[in-house]
Amino acid sequence: MTTTRTALSRGALALYAVAAVAAAATGSSAFFLWARGISTGLAIAAALPPSLLLGFIALASRFLCNALPLRSASRASIAIAHAGSAAAASGLWVLLWKSWVPALNRQFAATVAPDYSLLFGLGVVLYLAAVAVHYLVLEIEALREAEDEVLRYRVLAREAELRAFKAQVDPHFLFNSLNAIASMCGSRPLEAREMAQRLADFFRLILRLGALERITLAEEIDLVQRYLAIEQVRFGERLTTHVNVDEGAARCMVPPLLLQPLVENAVRHGVASMVEGGTIDITATLEDHMLRILIDNPADPDRADARGEGIGIENARGRLSAVSDGRAMLQAREAEGQFRVVIELPR
Amino acid sequence: MIRVVIVDDELPARELLREFLAADDDCEIVAECANGFEAVKAVAQHDPDLLLLDIQMPKLDGFEVLELLDRSPIVVFVTAHDEHALRAFEVHALDYLLKPLSSERFSAVMSRVKRLAGQHDRQPVSGLATSLRAKPLQRIVVRGEDGAIQVVPVSRLDYIEAADDAIRITTAGIKLRKQQPISEIAAQLDPGRFVRIHRAYVVNIERIEKIELYAKDSRVAILRDGTRLPVSRSGYQRLKELL
Numbered sequence: 267m268t269t270t271r272t273a274l275s276r277g278a279l280a281l282y283a284v285a286a287v288a289a290a291a292t293g294s295s296a297f298f299l300w301a302r303g304i305s306t307g308l309a310i311a312a313a314l315p316p317s318l319l320l321g322f323i324a325l326a327s328r329f330l331c332n333a334l335p336l337r338s339a340s341r342a343s344i345a346i347a348h349a350g351s352a353a354a355a356s357g358l359w360v361l362l363w364k365s366w367v368p369a370l371n372r373q374f375a376a377t378v379a380p381d382y383s384l385l386f387g388l389g390v391v392l393y394l395a396a397v398a399v400h401y402l403v404l405e406i407e408a409l410r411e412a413e414d415e416v417l418r419y420r421v422l423a424r425e426a427e428l429r430a431f432k433a434q435v436d437p438h439f440l441f442n443s444l445n446a447i448a449s450m451c452g453s454r455p456l457e458a459r460e461m462a463q464r465l466a467d468f469f470r471l472i473l474r475l476g477a478l479e480r481i482t483l484a485e486e487i488d489l490v491q492r493y494l495a496i497e498q499v500r501f502g503e504r505l506t507t508h509v510n511v512d513e514g515a516a517r518c519m520v521p522p523l524l525l526q527p528l529v530e531n532a533v534r535h536g537v538a539s540m541v542e543g544g545t546i547d548i549t550a551t552l553e554d555h556m557l558r559i560l561i562d563n564p565a566d567p568d569r570a571d572a573r574g575e576g577i578g579i580e581n582a583r584g585r586l587s588a589v590s591d592g593r594a595m596l597q598a599r600e601a602e603g604q605f606r607v608v609i610e611l612p613r
Numbered sequence: 614m615i616r617v618v619i620v621d622d623e624l625p626a627r628e629l630l631r632e633f634l635a636a637d638d639d640c641e642i643v644a645e646c647a648n649g650f651e652a653v654k655a656v657a658q659h660d661p662d663l664l665l666l667d668i669q670m671p672k673l674d675g676f677e678v679l680e681l682l683d684r685s686p687i688v689v690f691v692t693a694h695d696e697h698a699l700r701a702f703e704v705h706a707l708d709y710l711l712k713p714l715s716s717e718r719f720s721a722v723m724s725r726v727k728r729l730a731g732q733h734d735r736q737p738v739s740g741l742a743t744s745l746r747a748k749p750l751q752r753i754v755v756r757g758e759d760g761a762i763q764v765v766p767v768s769r770l771d772y773i774e775a776a777d778d779a780i781r782i783t784t785a786g787i788k789l790r791k792q793q794p795i796s797e798i799a800a801q802l803d804p805g806r807f808v809r810i811h812r813a814y815v816v817n818i819e820r821i822e823k824i825e826l827y828a829k830d831s832r833v834a835i836l837r838d839g840t841r842l843p844v845s846r847s848g849y850q851r852l853k854e855l856l
């Protein structure tokens with residue numbers, strides 16, 4: 267689509283350039299003749315054919331402009347190339363005048379005698395004007411392409427964001443929670459109402475925090491605890507949680523929804539894989555300007571879907587390195603039925 | 614009277630099923646199970662008419678539970694995951710209910726169960742969901758003579774040998790017997806990690822130490838632990854392609 271548009275406008279622009287240079291050459295050279303006492307009609311008739319030729323030569327200069335872009339070619343080579351070609355083009359145009367004028371004089375029994383050095387100067391000026399216009403057009407095109415590029419990147423970034431956001435919360439968490447609400451409606455309606463409220467608060471918070479650049483660790487932990495409170499209803503005694511965040515750590519800034527998917531992993535692939543359940547331990551400390559977060563949970567080494575959690579960890583690692591210029595670290599290791607994620611983020 | 618076993622690892626989900634079933638005078642819950650092990654035991658013990666079965670559970674998933682049943686009742690899956698519906702169809706489940714559960718849908722299924730309960734013959738679910746399995750088998754479930762259930766991740770598998778219409782699985786020197794044709798398990802395993810080196814042998818290629826020429830056209834695979842397994846000519850071809 268865009269290429270066709272550019273090609274069309276390029277063709278049209280070329281024709282305009284030929285016409286403009288030819289018209290300018292005709293007008294100005296005819297004026298010089300008229301000033302020397304030649305009638306207007308004859309002056310124009312004399313100037314038109316060589317001027318048309320100059321128009322086409324000036325058009326050809328765009329190939330030279332393409333080959334010597336302003337941004338990359340050296341100043342000297344640009345100046346020399348265009349000066350040389352301007353002289354050659356103008357020489358050609360003067361040559362045509364010289365062969366054309368005698369024929370004209372014979373035909374109309376006139377005495378047209380142009381000042382050839384003046385015409386040469388005129389040819390050089392017009393040719394260089396055409397070069398300037400070509401460079402202008404090239405610049406405008408480059409600018410438009412750069413704008414397209416920026417737009418394309420913006421769309422891509424937006425898509426990536428949306429994908430990341432969707433990946434934050436497992437939809438089955440929602441389905442299972444709704445099922446739990448449905449189950450409590452009959453026997454424990456007050457608890458059902460409370461659970462619905464918690465679920466709504468959780469999703470509202472996800473949307474709000476997700477839109478921010480950075481949040482405090484305290485806010486993130488609040489989100490995680492709301493999530494765990496909902497899972498608690500589903501898992502009952504099988505799920506225990508310990509959260510321990512020291513004061514300095516709580517005030518640290520972190521990218522939003524950094525821990526939430528990791529804690530979700532700890533529930534889905536960890537505690538949920540154990541018949542007897544287990545404890546999720548979340549610890550955050552700030553020491554020597556280093557924020558250190560640990561997430562520990564038991565996990566069945568023989569669980570079937572051991573690969574799914576890798577994606578969540580990769581995502582978290584990618585986001586962490588993006589916000590810290592690669593200075594942060596995220597490690598996941600599993601040994602003797604315990605899964606541990608370690609995050610270290612310098613302040 | 615329809616005798617029902619409920620299997621779900623979440624208490625609220627079991628409560629909902631219990632509530633739905635309580636409204637039906639023709640149904641009786643004979644067992645409630647919170648994991649696959651309990652489910653296998655409960656079905657063997659009670660021989661129910663209907664199994665309401667969750668899929669994602671610790672240790673054994675719903676499909677693995679079915680694999681371990683000698684007599685399979687009518688099965689209705691109850692899950693939040695819609696991606697297993699095709700496999701459920703292949704193991705002849707009567708229906709596949711999605712959470713959150715709809716009571717209308719549930720009572721429609723129950724009336725079908727009542728119609729079919731008399732005619733259902735309790736065959737073991739064999740040839741279990743092999744072709745529709747999206748990814749290769751990740752673990753093998755085996756029930757021993759004493760009824761104890763073993764879960765063997767395929768990474769711990771050394772080799773499998775055919776024994777009549779059953780297989781013997783060797784893992785860290787222990788042999789486990791399972792009633793399943795070797796061709797069936799061979800088709801389920803990751804072809805990049807397990808090779809059928811002989812009509813009667815499938816081997817984990819990570820366990821192979823070397824291949825030796827034994828006689829003309831006859832080779833033997835020597836495993837890390839010293840075990841020697843015969844390699845047929847076509848088995849050798851398959852090995853060569855992989856390595």
